[in-house]
Amino acid sequence: MHDTAQDRIGLVGALTRLLAIAASVAIALSACQPAAGPPRTITLQTLNDSGVRGTVSFRDVGGRTQVEVHVEPGGHPDMPAHVHPGTCDDLTPQPKFPLENVRNGVSVTVVPASIDELFAGGLAVNIHKSNDDLKTYTACVDIQ
Numbered sequence: 001m002h003d004t005a006q007d008r009i010g011l012v013g014a015l016t017r018l019l020a021i022a023a024s025v026a027i028a029l030s031a032c033q034p035a036a037g038p039p040r041t042i043t044l045q046t047l048n049d050s051g052v053r054g055t056v057s058f059r060d061v062g063g064r065t066q067v068e069v070h071v072e073p074g075g076h077p078d079m080p081a082h083v084h085p086g087t088c089d090d091l092t093p094q095p096k097f098p099l100e101n102v103r104n105g106v107s108v109t110v111v112p113a114s115i116d117e118l119f120a121g122g123l124a125v126n127i128h129k130s131n132d133d134l135k136t137y138t139a140c141v142d143i144q
């Protein structure tokens with residue numbers, strides 16, 4: 001009788017320890033799953049002597065992509081920016097994904113496409129001089 005009860009307590013104790021280990025493993029695993037992976041960063045090519053220079057980085061956010069533009073604005077405080085089909089040398093004028101305007105050198109937009117989709121080829125990020133002068137590009141980069 002006594003022995004059986006002690007065995008049960010021993011079993012419960014063992015199970016509790018096992019659950020505790022399982023729980024801590026689960027926590028450790030979820031902690032290893034980053035909310036946002038390391039960004040992929042590409043460098044913009046300056047166009048038309050704009051003085052705009054900087055980078056575009058891409059970060060996974062749950063299957064979508066946070067696109068961040070960081071530039072030295074070269075005196076351009078508010079520049080429209082888009083992801084376009086094509087390449088910087090042969091850009092399709094109609095944007096595929098609009099980005100937030102690059103204001104004071106910064107633009108952050110979550111785009112409804114995965115990083116792999118964006119890097120699959122045939123897309124470019126371009127930056128326009130201003131809302132009033134969309135035809136003049138200040139910077140561009142092929143996404144690759």
Ligand SMILES: [Cu+2]
Pocket residue numbers: 080081082083084095126127128
């Ligand atoms: Cu554009």
